[in-house]
Amino acid sequence: MIQPSYVQKLEVRHLSLFVVLAALCLGIQLTPRPLNVESTSLIVFLTGAVLGVTFGAGLGSLVMFINGFLSPYGFAGLLLPFQMIGMALVGVGGGLYGRSSGGSYDSVSCVEAAVLGAFLTLIFDVLTNLGWAVPMMLEGQPILLAFVSVLVSGAFPSLVHVVSNTVFFGAAFVPVTSAVRKLLGGGHIWKKDFSLT
Amino acid sequence: MEKRLFTYVTLALLVWGILGTATAGYYLTQYTTYQNEYKNLLGDLNVLVSAVGNFSDVMNTLSLRVNILVSCGNGTRVWFNNTALPIGSTAFTAILAVSDVRYNDYGGTMGILVTSINGVPRTGDSTHGWFYWYEETENSTWVPPNYSCDKYILHRGDTIAFSYESYNPWPTSPS
Numbered sequence: 001m002i003q004p005s006y007v008q009k010l011e012v013r014h015l016s017l018f019v020v021l022a023a024l025c026l027g028i029q030l031t032p033r034p035l036n037v038e039s040t041s042l043i044v045f046l047t048g049a050v051l052g053v054t055f056g057a058g059l060g061s062l063v064m065f066i067n068g069f070l071s072p073y074g075f076a077g078l079l080l081p082f083q084m085i086g087m088a089l090v091g092v093g094g095g096l097y098g099r100s101s102g103g104s105y106d107s108v109s110c111v112e113a114a115v116l117g118a119f120l121t122l123i124f125d126v127l128t129n130l131g132w133a134v135p136m137m138l139e140g141q142p143i144l145l146a147f148v149s150v151l152v153s154g155a156f157p158s159l160v161h162v163v164s165n166t167v168f169f170g171a172a173f174v175p176v177t178s179a180v181r182k183l184l185g186g187g188h189i190w191k192k193d194f195s196l197t
Numbered sequence: 198m199e200k201r202l203f204t205y206v207t208l209a210l211l212v213w214g215i216l217g218t219a220t221a222g223y224y225l226t227q228y229t230t231y232q233n234e235y236k237n238l239l240g241d242l243n244v245l246v247s248a249v250g251n252f253s254d255v256m257n258t259l260s261l262r263v264n265i266l267v268s269c270g271n272g273t274r275v276w277f278n279n280t281a282l283p284i285g286s287t288a289f290t291a292i293l294a295v296s297d298v299r300y301n302d303y304g305g306t307m308g309i310l311v312t313s314i315n316g317v318p319r320t321g322d323s324t325h326g327w328f329y330w331y332e333e334t335e336n337s338t339w340v341p342p343n344y345s346c347d348k349y350i351l352h353r354g355d356t357i358a359f360s361y362e363s364y365n366p367w368p369t370s371p372s
Contacts, residue, residue, distance in 0.1 A: 112205055156220070
């Protein structure tokens with residue numbers, strides 16, 4: 001069958017990896033752990049770096065969408081779209097970083113990943129804080145005051161989140177990405193060899 | 198390469214700046230909150246001082262004085278007379294205030310069991326334990342309460358004793 005040019009070829013191994021990573025992220029999100037210490041951001045970022053912007057953003061928003069309903073902290077409510085957008089941006093960041101680096105990483109990449117991890121985590125936190133501020137705005141509080149008060153009162157959890165993710169990204173991004181690339185690697189890993197011996 | 202370096206340094210500084218500002222804001226609000234609480238407390242204290250007379254009278258209304266005996270069972274008896282404690286103190290907080298205490302907290306109605314005072318006993322001892330009494334002022338007799346020492350609320354002028362005794366025979370007063 002002839003496919004139209006805009007339909008991209010979707011590799012089964014990419015889709016398989018996406019589904020496995022989505023399950024892993026959800027497992028991590030729903031597991032009891034210290035507040036704001038998570039590795040979902042790292043997995044979403046490296047998915048973006050390995051599989052591209054669409055997969056990264058898709059994984060981030062999908063995981064946060066499901067987490068919004070199943071989280072042990074209860075239904076996310078108004079926070080849900082902000083969390084989805086925030087985590088999607090982490091995936092987009094990973095995709096852009098993977099594209100700019102051309103898929104080759106060295107020791108400098110660890111520092112770059114750590115800085116990007118801190119930056120994207122901060123963006124995620126600022127967005128979710130905006131989500132926390134929305135009910136206050138709806139109650140009639142000035143927008144800026146509501147946002148700043150939420151940002152200030154959530155400073156310490158944000159600090160924990162940013163510092164832990166900086167460490168995770170710096171220490172794990174390059175080795176895990178290399179491992180995932182090897183797993184996805186050449187066709188010889190995935191295809192059966194039917195040649196006669 | 199330089200542009201890349203500049204980008205990452207800028208991003209790192211941006212994160213530092215935003216987080217630092219938010220954290221400083223957090224501590225500023227904490228500072229303001231506690232300063233206001235301190236001012237309110239000081240205002241209340243001044244009202245109390247003006248109503249009661251002087252500061253030492255106020256402190257007397259807010260605290261109580263008790264006598265505490267610690268007997269280690271080997272003839273060592275130490276009195277802590279006129280020990281000032283906050284109102285609402287218990288026999289347990291009293292002994293905590295004057296000694297180095299180890300204890301087990303069984304929670305609920307069971308409460309706290311004192312296991313060691315000032316290092317006595319040094320090792321576990323199944324034949325002896327720490328008992329406590331309060332003195333009935335009318336007839337000067339020691340009364341052993343049948344509940345934990347953290348449940349016994351102290352009154353002004355109370356005399357209590359903690360004593361290390363053998364379980365057999367069951368002690369009737371501190372040694």
